Amino acid sequence: MDERMMADELAAAAKRGQFLDVVRSYADFDCDAFLQGVQPADVERVLAKPVLNREDYLTLLSPCAAQYLEPMAQRAHRESVRNFGYVMQLFTPMYIANYCENGCVYCGFHQGEKIVRRQLDMEEIRAWGRHIKETTGLESVLVLTGESPKFSSPEYIREAVAVLRDIFASVSLEVYSLTEADYRQMVEAGADGMTMFQECYDEEAYAPLHPFGPKSNYAFRLDAPERAARAGMRTIGLGALLGLTNWRREAFFTGIHADYLQHKYKDIEVAISTPRLRPCVAGFQARSPIDDTGLVQYILAFRLFMPRAGITVSTRESREMRNHLVYLGVTKMSGSSSTAVGGLEAEKDEESQFDINDTRTAAEMAQMLYDEGYQPVYQDWQPLTRAMP
Template identity: 45%
Template sequence: MSFLDEIQKYAPEELLSRIEAKSGSDVERALLSERLRIDDFMALLSPAAAPFIEQMAVKAHKVTRQRFGNNILLYAPLYLSNLCTNGCLYCGFNAANKVARQTLTFDEVEREARVLHERGFRHILLVTGEAPKAVDNEYLAEAAQRIRHLFSSIAIEVYPMDEAGYSRMVEAGVDGLTIYQETYDQKLYAEMHPFGRKRDYAFRLLAPERGGAAGLRRIGIGALLGLGHFRVEGFYTGLHALYLSRHFWRSHLSVSFPRMRPAEGGFSPLNPVSDREFVQLICALRLLLPDAGLVMSTRESATLRDNLLPLGITQMSAGSCTSPGGYAGEEESTRQFNIDDDRTAEEVEQMIRSKGYEAVWKDWDRAFLDKSAPYSDCDVAL
């Protein structure tokens, strides 16, 4: 049974009604639980939890410090290409947008990578649009192989692959996968993706399972906040995370909270998520998933990121650029979206330290792997 079978047990409209029916006593019971049940998680996502957000935040902070100490891992995205054949209505890379496009040569990839290496990064995320003729598995494998000596960890946030494709990425030195479902609501998903290969809801939904089966050490998921209702998307994200943690326990799981930002095309959020709702979602997911990494990107403002740090965040991007070639030279191609926190990596590191946390540039090395057992128990992140 795949997660597709699991998610079909919860219809979006019925799910929202169940969540909104939770009471204050349901929330209090959830806050007293050591391990949340599904009904407890619904309660923490419900409107009834609004008066309890401060208590949720205190408990989320305590759980995170117990599991992760005071470490915050820093990473940076490296955009390889903004070519795309998909019609995602909310994305600056939408194939219908008449914008500047660029795919980096391997020399340009290495130049970008060296800039990030010199800034201290040892964890990077390779990002592309979906353009099979220009950027295929072999292009990604070659790009990863060219720069793997510079980084201890390379993850990808690209189009979904089959299991063989993910196995090829592992061979090339990729150890992590980030893939957002965008929206778990299948009807809304079809509306948001009118054309392109990304229109295949099920193939994208099951990509993390194929990545786990291929031996990727880290798997990251999330929903694009601002499309579906945040309570529904939050529930599905938690349900997905629980499924993956049960079935692919050797892969370290992380959850991201990408909230919609202005992008080429001018798409407006269908269901905007307020800062208070954002905090509620982060705390609820931390209490459901005490051992998962929680990721905060530069989509959010500097002030908000500073204040959200103690609530359960364990990974942050810093000094990010969301267009190809933006680190080593002038940006000439279109960004996927506009960032909000434009501080340098050094400034973010200083902020982290000022909050009493330790900025971690490297928490993994391939030397930890037993070469005779490519996917052994030592594949768990430190």
């Protein structure tokens, strides 16, 4: 994507209003002081409220609120069951390419890493898609490409969407940030969702973590979910990579990003993911590690703040952790995951973006859910562009 196109998109975003305005409105706000200043009485006041505002959400992310995890969990469970029932949506990621032009210092796929680069052609994508569908029954797929507009052009992604749309009921994208016009093309080809991890909402910390490549433009990436919503994507996923900087602050900005989008684009289904930095070939060490208690606190606080929003947990988390999280507000889990291009078969001789922690198959995930008293949902959308009379 050339600089001029990015500049045009950003000028349009500045005119209509964007989440960057919200982030910058907090420039003088001392988030750490607020978090440290929260007292038990503040947490109790928030927990007594039926509807939470942004300040309440931040209160529940404070170190002090960690003492209230059990009452938070009870309420999060009630809210989740009321809104979503005893069901869990399952999906599978599909890495169709891993070329990348970014220099993210924490990632196993970034440009400088000496790993095998691959890109599947349309026949390979079709064959692998059919294989997944036949062996797992999953109807929801998340397509990932790595971030290379040069190798994985919008046209390539659009073609892949069209191929997979004939196989799966729902096709979502996790690719580099596109223009609004490109997102519209993806929607027309049959994509119904997109996920964009900002990775780091802290604008100052962002730059050294993303020294070059398409991702190095903080504002353009931050606005991508909004462009996708405007283009007609039904589901929008957000996330910060927890561990890069102060996770409580990052959790806060992820949450208010979701709130901002849901308020402005009322018909979208917004969801967050809570990825924690895992070991990868880049060998990056987390600066602000988030432990299990922190992860649970984040998920519970967000569930109470936005009772109807989605929460996705990936196979980065352990089997035990994922089993427990079923009760705490998570709505979507990946099953049968592989982060290698071409899937599990290819994985033996290839490096992956990050190490998978929970290696269960979709069938094993479904059985676990049944054992926990939850109905696995393989399909939650009908492709309206397919087989129309």
